[in-house]
Amino acid sequence: MSSGRLDIVGLGPGPFEWMTPEAQSLIEKATDLVGYGVYLDRLPAAPGQARHTSDNRVEIDRARAALDLALAGRRVALVSGGDPGIFAMAATVFEAIETGDPRWRSLAIETHPGVSAMLAAAARLGAPLGHDFAVISLSDNLKPWKAIERRVKAAAEADFVLALYNPASKARSKPIHDAFALLASVKPAETLVAFARAVGRLDERIELTTLGAADPSIADMSTLVLIGSSQTRRIERADGGCWVYTPRSYR
C-alpha cells in the first residue's frame, strides 16, 4: 500500500477569514498542491512544495493527476473554491476512481468541508436560506437540459428557496434565461431574486431584485443566483438598505 494520501480541500469563497484552520493546515503539510490556477494563486508559496496548476476545463484529468501523485507516495492537497463537495472537485475524484486504476482504492483519501458560495451569499443578504431550499447546477455540460428543467420546476412548485450554481459561462448563456422563463411561469413576479457575484472577493457585487424585474443576463460563472420562496421577504433597514430572510414558520 502506498504511503501517499489525497486531501480534497475547499478554500471557501475567497478571503482567508473564511478558510477553515483544517484547510490551512492540510495545505501547509502537503508536498504537492493540485488545482485550478486561480485557486492556487490565493495561497502563499511554500519552500519545497510543488504546485500543479491546470485549466478549469480538464477537471477529470486534474483528479487523475492528483491520484497518481498520491500513489507515488506524495502527500497531495487538491484544492477547490468554496466547499469541495458542492459541484466541485470531490465528486470528480470519485468519478475518476470508479473508472480508473484499482490501486487508487487503497489510498488514504478524505474530503474536508469548507464554506460554500451559497452560504456566503446567504449571509451577506441576511438569512434567505433560513428554510427549506434546493440547490441546482444549471450547467448542461454533463446532464441533459430536461433533467435540469424538471428539477427547477419541481423545486419552484414545492415552494423551495432555490440556489442556482453555474448559471452561465461565456460559452453557455441560454440555461439561465430558460430557467428564469420557467420560474416566471410558476412563481409570482414579486418573488425576491438575488444575483450574488464573487462574494467575499474585491469585485463582490450583490443585486437584489424580483423575478418580474430580473435581467438574468447579468449572471456569469462567478454568480450564485438565489430565488426566494413565497415566504422570503425583505426587512427595511433604517439606513435605506434591507435584509432578506426566509422565516422558519410557514403561513
Added chain:
Amino acid sequence: MSSGRLDIVGLGPGPFEWMTPEAQSLIEKATDLVGYGVYLDRLPAAPGQARHTSDNRVEIDRARAALDLALAGRRVALVSGGDPGIFAMAATVFEAIETGDPRWRSLAIETHPGVSAMLAAAARLGAPLGHDFAVISLSDNLKPWKAIERRVKAAAEADFVLALYNPASKARSKPIHDAFALLASVKPAETLVAFARAVGRLDERIELTTLGAADPSIADMSTLVLIGSSQTRRIERADGGCWVYTPRSYR
C-alpha cells in the same frame, strides 16, 4: 443611532478546526456572547466578556435579548452551531426584527457563514452532495406537516439528493417515520441512506444503509439524514470501507 452591533456567527459542526478565523475573531471581540449553553460551552472564557446562555426552546427570546443588548451599545455575538443561516439563529433574528422594536432596524447586524452540518456529513462520506440536492427541515413545530410532505415528495420525484435536518427529537419521533414511508413509495429500496450523527464531535457515528433496510428510529436531534438520488453510489475501498458520491454527470 446605537453604537452597538450584532454579529450572527456559526461555530461549525463542533471541532475548532472547522470554525472560520472570522468567527473566532468576532467571538474574541464581542463584549457579550449569546447562545444556547452547549454552543457557548465550546468557547474558552475571556476576561470581561459577558455570557448569556439560554435554553434551546426559546430561540425568539434569545434573538430579542441579543438585539436589546446591541441597542444598549454592546458588541454582541449570537452563536449557533454549523452555519447560522441554515435552520438556525439568523432567520430567528430577522423574524424578531420584523415584528419588534423599530430601533433594532438601525443596528449594525451581520450574518457570517460557517461550515454547515450537511457539508461536514457529506465530506465524511465522500461527495454525496456532488450534484443537485434539496435541504428540508422535518420539524413540524413551525410549519404544517402537509408542507413538509409536499416538499419531500417533490424532491424525491425530481431525483434530488436529500439532506434532512431536525429528523426527530424526544418529543417528536413521527415525522422521520412518515418521511421514510413516503420516500419508500417513490424511490427504489436500494437508494443509499446515511445517518450522520454528531459529525466532528467525539460521539460521531455514521451509519450507511439503504432505504429498504433503514431504521429511521436511530435518528435524533443531532443526526443529519442524507438520502441518495438514483445516481448516488458507493465505491468500495481496498480496506473494506467505502466512499459515497453523486457524480456530476446524469445518465
